[in-house]
Amino acid sequence: MFNIQVLLLSLLLLKLFRRYHSTTMYFECTAGSCISDDTWSEQEMIRAEAEEEVSVRGDCSQFSSACSVMSLAARQINCVNSLEGTWLFLSCIITAAMGSWFLILLQSFLLFLLSVLLHSNPSLAYALKNCTISYSHNRTEVWVECIHRFLTAIPDDIPHNAISLDLKSNQILRINRRELSGLSELRYLNLNENKISRIEDGAFADLVQLRNLDVDLNNLTSVTDNMFQGLSKLVHLSLYLNQITSISPLAFQPLISLQRLILRFNNLYQISHIAPVFRLPKLYELDLAQNNFTSFQSDDLPVNASNLRTLNLNTNQLRKFSLTRDVFPHLESFHLPECSGDFEWGISNKTFLRSVKHLYLSETTVSFEIYSMMLQSVDSVEYLSLAFMKTLLNEGLVNIACQRPALTTLSLSYNFVGSINETLLQRCSGVTDLDLAANVLTELPEVSFRSMKQLRRLALNQNRLTRVPLAIRGLSTLEILKLSDNFIPELGCSDFQALTGLRELYLNHNRIGILRGCVFQDLNDLKILHIGHNAINIFDDTFKVSLQNLQVLNLHSNDFNKLSKGDFGNLSSLRYLDVESDTFYVASDGVFEGLDNLQTLSVSPSSYREGLFTGLCHLENLMVHQRSDQSSIVSEQNDEPPFSSLPFLKRLMIKNYNKYLCEISKSLLRGLHSLELFSAQQLFIEAPHPDTFTNTPHLKNLQIIQSNLEGLKPELFRPIPNLQGLDLSRNQLRCLDFLTQANLSAVRWMTLSHNELTVINETVFQFLPALTYLDLSGNPFTCDCSNTGFIQWVKNNKQTQVVNAYQYVCSFPLSKQGTKLLDFDIQSCWMDVGFLCFISSSCLVVLTLLSSFIYHFLRWQLVYAFHLFLAFLYDSRRRRKGVPHHYDAFISYNVHDEAWVFSQMLPVLEGEQGWRLCLHHRDFQPGKPIIENITDAIYGSRKTICVISRRYLQSEWCSREIQMASFRLFDEQKDVLILLFLEEIPTRQLSPYYRMRKLVKRRTYLSWPQAGRHTGVFWQNVQRALETGDTPTETSDLLTGPAGH
Known part of the structure; x- marks a missing residue:
């Protein structure tokens, strides 16, 4: 009820303000101080320019200071919305209409009403209590992050326009329906790593745009019929690592757009419980790994064929896998489970798995014969992974696998293989990609890959090699070689002999100490070389004579202590170079000369100076890691620009580590x-x-x-x-x-x-x-x-x-x-006792002064009417006398613009066009009151030209001149006023006199800055304005001049 009363009071004050807006006091005072909420941030600047204009009258000066008080108070209560701005504006208007003698009391009363109104209508805050809105360049995308906040429920202040909500790693126990209501724009919801044991039916009903839902690592035990109601656009659903034992038949029915379903690591034990999943029309990937299934038979599945592309049954103790119908005609990726010793494999027709291209087999107790049957059922397989199967590999399983006609990629990782003999890969002549990573290889005889004439990719990383294997020599088709994470101490000149097709070489995380110039001499097509995290301290001529096509060179974390000019002289194609080290090194001037195409560079020099980066004309990214102590920094660093030779550098990061x-x-x-971008850490x-x-x-x-x-x-x-x-x-x-x-x-x-x-x-x-x-x-x-x-x-x-x-x-x-x-x-x-007493007494004073308020309000109207009457009598006398116009135009301008008037205006208007102009310094009568001179000049001229500039707006006498001209405009209803803007002035800085002029008559408004070089056209427009008759017209914009000019 109180809010309604306050609003009614504000409407009453607004009505009074509208009735009062025609008075001179209002126009002068609002021009001086009161600024709308839209321009609140510019208030201090505008006030500084406007207070001189306001000081023309004592009342306005008081009013300006009053609004200053209001401004300060507004800052204390943070007046930023439109309601608060309206209250401040009303306060200023009322203060102007009344005298200064009860100014403070009324302002305090209004501020009290304002504060109570604001506190009774709190607005939604942008600072979230328990979450963060991630910064995004796209302001329309709201990503909310609530990770690790110890939340027990979903916060109630999530913005309704959020498209992503991350609630990972909290203590949420259940999801209630009301907690997610209203989030209709949400697309991504992450509920991983909580303690959710129950999700109410319809809890996601409002999430009509949701695409991804993750509920991993929780305590769900069942999936109910209406749990996913409303999620018709859901594409990805993950229920990984819960305790789900049952799924209702209709649970996934609303998910008509679902493409990926992850149910791994649960307690599901019967395929028939998830049979409805296979009916989903767009389901492409189903992950059932690490459950308790013991059987997978097509008889337990729907009759219609499934659209599945990927099926993962890994880590299920299956005893039987049987397909008697063509239920997976589109299956491309198949992860077979760990099988027990009495495992049964039954495929009535080998064409049932005709589309399988990726097959994953891992640790098992199944016999060699069963595996042979499996492999013979997938003739179309292109990628085969055999993991944790060392015994079966030694029995010849690899050769059987390599007899698959389409096989091109073979992964033998995690098999604890120590060496490869000549027969292990004998039948794999068609394999192009071979992965032997994460084994225990110590050596590879020269004959290991003799039969693999088409090998293009070889992964030997994460082994125990102490030298580059002899087996790779002569593999001319090899394009990618991974030898990282081994124990190789040195590289020989013949280690990569004849690998002419090699494009990528990975030698990082070894123990290499020296690079000889001959090591890479045959690798003319090498584009990527990773040799970081070694102990290299000598380059020799490695990068001076070879690797001319290298594009990426990673030497991160090595032990070299000096880089000399020419060390990278042959790497003209290089685009990325990382020579960052855990210690600093001396780098000679011009060390990077010749790297004309380098775009990214990371260095750790003892000092950085101008000569260090010469020759890097196309460098865009530079990371400088300063590891030297203070005594090692050369003095030139402080005297010359170190990066002046990098005109195209876009990102510079300097980090000091000491x-x-x-x-x-x-x-x-x-x-x-x-x-x-410039980043400096611990630098200044x-x-x-x-x-x-x-x-x-x-x-x-x-x-x-x-x-x-x-x-x-x-x-x-x-x-x-x-x-x-x-x-x-x-x-x-x-x-x-x-x-x-x-x-x-x-x-x-x-x-x-x-x-x-x-x-x-x-x-x-x-x-x-x-x-x-x-x-x-x-x-x-x-x-x-x-x-x-x-x-x-x-x-x-x-x-x-x-x-x-x-x-x-x-x-x-x-x-x-x-x-x-x-x-x-x-x-x-x-809100202390003294303040409450002050407010109480202020309310009594306001009631007592209502009559005074009416008196003050009407007094200004009477004063304005009196002046209007005097002006009418003065004008009537002049008309009766038939006083002719002595001048064509009276020029109203500020003394600071006198030079422009004499140099630009008078030569054209008086000299060329022949107009008779009235200038105050030339034509005013000495000894006569200034006001009378101004009046005679305006009424003695056909037109008045106001040359408006910022100085003009701040001048007392210029203000009076334009007031008089404006009154003549109102009184005679003739086009007697021409506004000529000498400067570009924002609309907000214009006095209400000019805004009033704009509303009454939009004509003959001219802009000198917009004339540009076409001053002739500008002066023609002025002449046309002087020649026009007195009939008012409605034409043009305030600053641009008449339409068509």
Whole structure:
């Protein structure tokens, strides 16, 4: 009821305001101070320009200060929505209409009503209590993340437009229907790793757009008929690692779009229980691994054929597998289970598995004969995996497998194979891909792969090889060779002999110490070489004489201590180079010359200077890892731009790993005109110089982490107006005032975590109009009234998400230490006894002053009518006398624009076009009152030309001149006023006089800036305006001039 009364009162005040809008006081005062909520963020700037205009009258000056008080109060209660803006506007209007003598009382009363109204109608906050909205470049996609929050139920503040909800790793026990209601846009739902034992029927009914549902690692024991009701668009469903023992016959019936179903690691034991699954029209993949099935027979399945492409029965102790009908005509990938010793395999027609291309067999006690039957039932198999089957391999199972006519890929991983003799792969001449990873191979005789003339990919990683196997020599068809994760200490000149077709070579994680120049001499087509995580300390001529077609070279984490010029001289095709090391090394100037196509480089030099990166004209990504101590950093680093030779660099990351910091020169980024991302970790010993980013105008992401940025100046950010992301974590920041003048209008995400911020002035965020993601975690907040405005802003703003705001902990005062920041009672800061007494007395005073309010309201109307009458008498006398017009036009301008008037306007209008103009310094009569001179000039001229600029709008006398001209316009209803805009002025900065003019008559509005080089056309338009008659017309826009001009 109280809210209705407040709204009725506001409507009454609004009605009074509308009746009063024609008074001069309203126009002058609103021009000076009151600014709508739409331009609230620009209020301080506009007030500075408008207060001079307001000071023309004492009442307006008081009114301006009144609105300033209102502005300050609004910031304290975070007036950002339209309702609050309306209240502030009404307050300003009422204050203008009344005298200053009860100004403060009325404002306080309105603020009280406003605060009560706001508290009685709380709005949905953007800061979530237990979740985070992940930052996304696409603002329409809301991804909510609630991982590891110890939740026992789904939060009730999930945005209804969320498309993804991740509730992984919590303590949720059950899913109720109401908890997910309203999330009609949700597409991805992750409920993994909870303790869910029950999902109510229809709990997902509102999720009509859901595509992916994961309920892994929970405690479900059954799937009911209506559990998945409404999920007609679900494509992926995973129920992995539950305790499901039963599935209702109609449970999956609503899932008409389901393509992938994972039921592995449950307690299902009868195929007939899941038989309805095979009826799903679009189901392509079914994972039933690690259950308790003992039999899989086609007689237990629906009569109609299934559309399954992938079936996984791995780790089920099957005793029987039987197909008597063609139920899987499209099956392509088949994982056979672990089988018991008395396993029965029955395929009445081998064509039943005619489409199988991928077959996976693993550890079993089945006899050799049964496996032979299995393999003979899948003639179309192209990929075969045999794991944990060492005994059967030795009995010749591989040769039987290789007799499959379509077989091209053979995986023998995890079989504990120690060596390969000549007969093991004798029949595998058609195999092109061979995987022997994760075995215990120590050597491979030269004859191991003799029969494999078409081998293109060979994986020997994760074994115990101590040298490059002799068996690979002569494999001219080999394209990919993996020897990583072995114990190879050195490479010989003949190790890769005749591997002329090799394109990828992986030697990482070995014990190689020296690279000889002859090692890769035959690998002319090699494109990718990974040799990181070794002990290489000598390159020799390895990269000087060979590998001219190499595109990727990974030398990460080796032991070289120097890189010399020419070490990479032959790698002209290289695009990616990683020479990062766990220690630093000396790099000579020009060491990377010749790498004309290099795009990505990661280095760990002892110092970085200009000469180091010469020759890298196409480099786009550079990672510099600074591991040397302070004494190793050369002085040139501070005197010359180290990256000036990288004009196309887009991403630069510099990370310092030691505790010593050095002073960084302001020329650090000179020459990087294309830079879009700059990341510096533990680099700056003090705030960067304000000119640091002068040469990076296209920078979009800036990260300065773990440095000392006390005293950060706003000038640092002004050269980078396109910045979208800013990370200033761990920089000992104590204040955010620099943001108010930093020109960061495009910043969308900002991280200020783990600084020393205790009190935050929420008004700084008004200068970040695009900000949507803000992380302030890890700061020692003060929980007292100094943070009231910030707390209310966090709760009420609709644009910026303050990440994990409800988890922020108080550090001060000691009595509040450990409590939550947003739990602080902000009402205790203003709802005290004295304030209540003040409000009570104010209400009594307001009632007493209602009569005075009416008097003040009517008084201004009477004053306005009196002046209107005097002006009417003055004009009537002039008409009776028949006073002719002495001038064609009176020129109203500011003294600061006098040069333009004399140099541009007079020569054309008086000299060329012959008009007779009236200028105040030339034609006003000395000794005569200024107001009378202005009046005679306006009424003695056919037209009045107002030369409008910002200075003009701030001038008292110019304001009076345009007021008089506007009155003549109203009184005579003739086109006597020409507005000539000398500058481009935003509409919000125009006085209501000009807005009134725009509403009454849209004609002869001219813009000098838009004339450009066509000044002749501009002056023709002025002449046409002077020649027009007095009949008013409705034509043009305010700034662009008449239509067609």
